[in-house]
Amino acid sequence: MGLTAQPRIRLGTFPTPLYFAERLTAQLGGPRIYIKRDDLTGLALGGNKTRMLEYLVADALEQGATHLITEGGPQSNHVRQTLAAARLTGLETVIVSNTTDPNPPVQGNFLLDHIFGIEYHRVSEERDRPARMAQLADELAANGYVPYVIPGGGSNGVGALGYVAAMLELNYQLWDQGVSASAFYLPNGGGGTHAGVALGAALYGAEYGVRGIMIEDNAAIGAERSWKIVQETAGRLGIACPLTKNDIICVDGFVGEAYAVPTPEGLDAIRLLARAEAILLEPVYSAKAFAGMLADIQCGMYSSKESVIFLHTGGTAALFAMTEELAPILDGNERTRHDATL
Ligand SMILES: Cc1ncc(COP(=O)(O)O)c(C=O)c1O
Missing domain, CATH: 3.40.50.1100 (Rossmann fold)
Structure with missing residues (x-):
């Protein structure tokens, strides 16, 4: 196509x-x-993530998604823009964030994430993020929702x-x-x-x-x-x-x-x-x-x-x-x- x-x-x-x-x-x-x-x-x-999300979120909507699941650190630009895109399209968002800090400073991108409204799940290592996203997707699907997983940075x-x-x-x-x-x-x-x-x-x-x-x-x-x-x-x-x-x-x-x-x-x-x-x-x-x-x-x-x-x-x-x-x-x-x- x-x-x-x-x-x-x-x-x-x-x-x-x-x-x-x-x-x-x-x-x-x-x-x-x-x-x-x-x-x-x-x-x-x-x-840059705006251009990528225009296609990712459209794909999610085509697939009947109810939730976007994505990943990033507390200062992720991609997470900030995904939360914003979800607000414009009525989708829920679940974020998997890697940080060892139980209370990352609410500054910069993370501050904006809180303004948009963030539900985030913490893992210690970046390499653990995909497995946690898959787990959360399974849980949502088991509850009748349609999750759409966006890899880090929408890449x-x-x-x-x-x-x-x-x-x-x-x-x-x-x-x-x-x-x-x-x-x-x-x-x-x-x-x-x-x-x-x-x-x-x-x-x-x-x-x-x-x-x-x-x-x-x-x-x-x-x-x-x-x-x-x-x-x-x-x-x-x-x-x-x-x-x-x-x-x-x-x-x-x-x-x-x-x-x-x-x-x-x-x-x-x-x-x-x-x-x-x-x-x-x-x-x-x-x-x-x-x-x-x-x-x-x-x-x-x-x-x-x-x-x-x-x-x-x-x-x-x-x-x-x-x-x-x-x-x-x-x-x-x-x-x-x-x-x-x-
Ligand atoms: C400001 C900024 N520039 C560049 C990049 C890199 O883009 P890509 O992951 O597509 O290589 C990112 C990724 O998050 C970003 O936030």
């Missing part, structure tokens, strides 16, 4: 802007940097359809703005976004290469994971896959110590983009990916006449739970004066 025939519901505001970062481009001396603003997708503060062949469609949207914007791009950068976590982008880029004849900056695990694992999702998505579309595994380019070197632990170059990227363009990245995904793109630019991979695109996948809500981690770039205080005598 082709893309337009796939079940989809509207959850976001599209198209998102394709923004030319003119000041940053000038500051770096080129290439021309464009930012695809998927931090502005509109659903509950936006982010499967249904969710990735959202990014196949996004590439169609981007194609029009590139044509409209007269841009011919050399590369497209994005973070690769669960790999669904990268899978959809890579497949969509191939299907719609993109000139640019797609580079997924790993933000957890290594490039070999990431490429394998995204490749599986590419095949699943192509199957769902009923097409022969136009890619091979070698076409999935994942880049190592920017994870740092671990997933969700900020890196110095990521923090620098947050400050750079905030001060050049007033656009906010966050340390877990977008800042590490942006740092990956900057490293390629700084090593001279592109001429000043070329154009590159960065997919801003959102996640900004997590900033509000990371004051300590952001401390190294909070250097404004020395300029604060208290003019008591005025």
Whole structure:
């Protein structure tokens, strides 16, 4: 079944802007940097999961689901957006969250989860989440409900359809703005976004290469994971896959110590983009990916006449739970004066 025939519901505001970062481009001396603003997708503060949930929730509704079951840590952007999507569609939501903290701080995404209303089941380890979701699905089914399980980050062949469609949207914007791009950068976590982008880029004849900056695990694992999702998505579309595994380019070197632990170059990227363009990245995904793109630019991979695109996948809500981690770039205080005598 082709893309337009796939079940989809509207959850976001599209198209998102394709923004030319003119000041940053000038500051770096080129290439021309464009930012695809998927931090502005509109659903509950936006982010990449909106596009994926448009297909996942539509699939759930087609299957007569009463409940969405999904997984993530307390600062999961995917969980926040799933709770919001459920509110728009009348579905119940059950969340399996991995944390050893019996009372995770109600901040950032987790604060928003509470506003939307969250029922969550705690497991200690991330690897225990799928089994717990399956158990909860069985319990719901035994009680006459219809559960629909969404894997972490919505990264499967249904969710990735959202990014196949996004590439169609981007194609029009590139044509409209007269841009011919050399590369497209994005973070690769669960790999669904990268899978959809890579497949969509191939299907719609993109000139640019797609580079997924790993933000957890290594490039070999990431490429394998995204490749599986590419095949699943192509199957769902009923097409022969136009890619091979070698076409999935994942880049190592920017994870740092671990997933969700900020890196110095990521923090620098947050400050750079905030001060050049007033656009906010966050340390877990977008800042590490942006740092990956900057490293390629700084090593001279592109001429000043070329154009590159960065997919801003959102996640900004997590900033509000990371004051300590952001401390190294909070250097404004020395300029604060208290003019008591005025
Ligand atoms: C803000 C943000 N960016 C990027 C990603 C990675 O997307 P994917 O899991 O599809 O690789 C996520 C995943 O949760 C995210 O929340």
